[in-house]
Amino acid sequence: MNRNTKISKELRSVEALIKRDFSKENTISGLYKYIFKSNGKKIRAKLCLTTSSRTKNKEKIKLASVIELLHTATLIHDDVVDESPTRRGIRSVNNVWTNAHGVLIGDYIYSKAFIYLVDIGNKKILKELASTTNDIAQGELVQLDAINNVNITLNKLKKISYFKTGRLFEAAAKTGAIIANENKAFNYNVSECAKNLGILFQIIDDLLDYSDSKKIGKPVFQDIKEGKVTYPFFYAYKNANTREKKRLKDLLGVSRDLNSKDLELIKSLEGIKKTKQLAEKYHIKAIEYAKKIKNLDIRKEMIELADTALNRDK
Numbered sequence: 001m002n003r004n005t006k007i008s009k010e011l012r013s014v015e016a017l018i019k020r021d022f023s024k025e026n027t028i029s030g031l032y033k034y035i036f037k038s039n040g041k042k043i044r045a046k047l048c049l050t051t052s053s054r055t056k057n058k059e060k061i062k063l064a065s066v067i068e069l070l071h072t073a074t075l076i077h078d079d080v081v082d083e084s085p086t087r088r089g090i091r092s093v094n095n096v097w098t099n100a101h102g103v104l105i106g107d108y109i110y111s112k113a114f115i116y117l118v119d120i121g122n123k124k125i126l127k128e129l130a131s132t133t134n135d136i137a138q139g140e141l142v143q144l145d146a147i148n149n150v151n152i153t154l155n156k157l158k159k160i161s162y163f164k165t166g167r168l169f170e171a172a173a174k175t176g177a178i179i180a181n182e183n184k185a186f187n188y189n190v191s192e193c194a195k196n197l198g199i200l201f202q203i204i205d206d207l208l209d210y211s212d213s214k215k216i217g218k219p220v221f222q223d224i225k226e227g228k229v230t231y232p233f234f235y236a237y238k239n240a241n242t243r244e245k246k247r248l249k250d251l252l253g254v255s256r257d258l259n260s261k262d263l264e265l266i267k268s269l270e271g272i273k274k275t276k277q278l279a280e281k282y283h284i285k286a287i288e289y290a291k292k293i294k295n296l297d298i299r300k301e302m303i304e305l306a307d308t309a310l311n312r313d314k
Contacts, residue, residue, distance in 0.1 A: 007301075010049050011042055014064045021112070031093060031105045035072060038088055043201075043305065044071050044172040050301045051176030051190045059120045060179050066120075066129065067172045069113035074136055074168070076106040081140065082226060125175045132171040139163025148227040148252050150237055150245070157234060161202040162195070169198025186293065193289035193302050200282035201309045206230035207275050208314065210266060221262075227253035231278060236271030244269065283310045 015036075022032040045064040052060040078084070079092040080102040086092055094102035110133070117126050143160050146152050173194035177187040209223045210232045223230050229237075229252070237248050244265065251262055266272065283306055290302040 007046060007049050007053070010061060010064070011045060013061045014042065014045050014049075014068060017061060017065045018068060023108075028105070028108060031097065031101060032108075034096065035076065035093060035105070035109075038090065040088065042068055043309075044068065044168055047169060047172040047194055047197075047305065048176040050298055050305075051173045051182070051186075051194075052180040053298060054182070054295070055180035057179055059122075060176065062116050062120055063125065063175055063179055064172075066113045066116045067168070067175070069109050069116070070129065070133060070136075071168060073106045073109040073113070076102050076109070078140070080106070082222065084222065120179075122179065124178050128171055128175055128178070132167050135163050135167045139167070143228070146229045149229055150249060150252075152229050152234065154234065157229075157231060158199070161199045161206075165202035165205070166195045166198030169201065170195035186295075189289050189292045190298070190302065193286050193293070193306070196282050196286040196289065197302075197306050197309055200279055200286060200306065203231060203275060203279045203282060204309060204312060207232060207272065207279065208312075210263060210272060211313075221258040224251055224258065225254060231275040232266055232271035234271075235274035236266040236269035239269040239271075279310060283307075 019033075019036050022029060042064075045068045048064040048067050049060060052063070075087060076093055079087055080094045080099045083094070083099075084092050085095045092102070093105060113129075117129060120126075139160055139162070142156070142163060145156065146160065170191050173190040174187060177190055182190075206223065209220055209230065211220055224233060233248065233252075237245060240248055247265060251258065286306040286309075287303055290299055290306060293299040293302060
């Protein structure tokens with residue numbers, strides 16, 4: 001069995017475990033099935049399976065499931081906070097049910113992840129993922145500083161990207177290496193590669209929000225409508241003159257649909273161009289650490305994941 005076939009098979013095992021093990025209570029069952037009816041890309045779970053690929057420890061399937069559950073719970077809570085009507089092209093939980101349902105099913109999924117972690121019984125992994133969930137929550141709180149804040153710094157935006165997205169990518173790779181009992185050099189290189197890959201993923205996410213594409217499966221211009229200053233707006237505002245700054249400020253939190261003139265303003269001020277350049281920098285960083293991984297198969301897989309993150313259009 002070649003490597004890609006093996007990981008694809010393991011990802012199906014992750015899907016089966018997640019979909020099999022849930023409460024039989026009707027309300028919970030209905031929510032849970034709705035959330036997991038779409039299989040998704042499972043990039044974080046794939047990272048975990050990639051870095052643990054040299055072990056035969058069957059608990060790695062449960063660990064990859066934990067990573068996927070933590071990610072899913074975070075998305076559900078994000079949708080509640082952002083009042084997002086869709087997720088991956090379908091109506092969000094809070095849209096179909098209520099915000100209360102979204103918060104509580106997110107909590108249920110978080111707790112299910114930690115039940116699996118106790119089953120795995122590895123203190124290092126438990127410590128890493130407990131720290132990770134705390135950091136993700138910090139990221140969401142720190143992001144509140146970006147609401148209508150035209151004076152936010154680039155370093156603060158990078159910090160948000162790390163906590164919100166890079167941290168779980170990093171933990172997925174690191175815990176995979178831990179369960180496989182890999183050496184420190186391997187652990188460090190896959191963790192740093194994954195961290196930069198995750199930040200890259202978030203930068204592209206911010207970029208896609210300024211897209212007129214219908215492929216991404218969620219409302220576009222959502223960040224700017226919510227008053228969030230992300231990379232494209234940040235760079236555009238930095239390059240704007242006084243009149244242009246006023247126009248940009250007026251866009252933050254606007255209730256109307258944005259149009260081509262609004263997008264053109266941000267493009268003309270290099271908001272899109274500079275964000276793409278930043279993404280390329282993190283892609284280069286991810287590749288640099290990937291190339292330090294001695295195992296050629298894992299190195300190749302990590303490079304492919306970084307390339308996919310940079311070039312995705314949804």
